[in-house]
Amino acid sequence: MLQGKSAIITGGVRGIGKAIAAEFCKNGADVLLCYRSNDEQAQKTAAELSQHGTRVELLKGDVADPKTAKEAVARAKDLFGKVDILVNNAGITRDKLLMRMSAEDFTDVISANLNGSFYFLSEASKVMIKQRSGRIINLSSVAGVKGNPAQVNYSASKAGVIGMTMSAAKELGRRGITVNAIAPGFIDTDMTAVMTDDQKAKIAEAISLGRTGKPEDIAKTALFLASDSASYITGQTICVDGGLTM
Numbered sequence: 001m002l003q004g005k006s007a008i009i010t011g012g013v014r015g016i017g018k019a020i021a022a023e024f025c026k027n028g029a030d031v032l033l034c035y036r037s038n039d040e041q042a043q044k045t046a047a048e049l050s051q052h053g054t055r056v057e058l059l060k061g062d063v064a065d066p067k068t069a070k071e072a073v074a075r076a077k078d079l080f081g082k083v084d085i086l087v088n089n090a091g092i093t094r095d096k097l098l099m100r101m102s103a104e105d106f107t108d109v110i111s112a113n114l115n116g117s118f119y120f121l122s123e124a125s126k127v128m129i130k131q132r133s134g135r136i137i138n139l140s141s142v143a144g145v146k147g148n149p150a151q152v153n154y155s156a157s158k159a160g161v162i163g164m165t166m167s168a169a170k171e172l173g174r175r176g177i178t179v180n181a182i183a184p185g186f187i188d189t190d191m192t193a194v195m196t197d198d199q200k201a202k203i204a205e206a207i208s209l210g211r212t213g214k215p216e217d218i219a220k221t222a223l224f225l226a227s228d229s230a231s232y233i234t235g236q237t238i239c240v241d242g243g244l245t246m
């Protein structure tokens with residue numbers, strides 16, 4: 001489905017980002033995976049995904065620093081000659097009740113999740129405009145669609161991602177670029193591993209399909225949005241949440 005395509009995936013070495021990278025590689029894409037600190041995991045993921053026979057490259061950097069996006073896009077252009085797909089996946093949580101949330105808790109999450117997505121969107125779209133084609137997929141969250149207690153910072157960042165997705169889709173549509181968001185529900189990754197079994201069971205009760213999601217559930221949606229099958233879809237946020245938000 002993605003033969004000969006190249007993709008940048010932020011936070012692509014573990015969790016949802018890794019699953020998206022694996023799906024893209026299996027379908028013929030070369031990938032540049034950005035990560036912040038986990039060198040061991042990055043090397044492991046690169047070795048694992050290389051077995052699919054496409055190129056898997058790594059770039060270490062903080063997405064909250066605008067220099068990282070510049071470097072990543074320049075590297076991808078250098079390595080692959082183009083940037084067909086951008087997946088803005090890197091993200092963090094700093095969950096606290098509003099009364100305990102510091103200004104730093106708030107800005108750290110906004111900087112990584114929203115500013116980081118903007119920097120990559122901005123840099124990649126410059127290349128895609130010249131190519132007159134491109135696919136941009138931003139990871140939002142159900143927390144950005146309907147809010148969540150103890151996640152004022154995270155919800156604000158993920159609602160921001162939805163607004164950014166719609167505005168960018170309106171600006172870039174006539175240049176052959178689609179921009180969409182995925183809003184995952186509760187997905188089993190390191191991000192959610194901190195919750196107790198009791199908390200997980202309560203969430204599963206609210207999910208119509210009766211189970212939490214797997215990174216692969218999100219990866220299949222990302223593959224669809226990156227593929228030719230989704231060429232007439234832009235500005236949308238697809239909730240992949242087992243029926244949690246309806």
Ligand SMILES: NC(=O)c1ccc[n+]([C@@H]2O[C@H](COP(=O)([O-])OP(=O)(O)OC[C@H]3O[C@@H](n4cnc5c(N)ncnc54)[C@H](OP(=O)(O)O)[C@@H]3O)[C@@H](O)[C@H]2O)c1
Nearest residue numbers: 011015016035036037038062063090091141184187189191
């Ligand atoms: N899991 C869920 O239930 C869920 C639900 C809704 C939305 N989401 C969203 O889906 C995306 C992926 O989540 P996940 O559960 O897979 O998270 P995860 O397992 O915690 O992995 C996060 C990835 O992002 C990278 N990252 C974090 N901050 C970064 C920064 N400042 N600069 C560069 N890389 C950074 C991490 O790099 P290192 O490996 O180097 O640390 C890691 O590879 C996030 O945007 C998250 O908000 C997740």
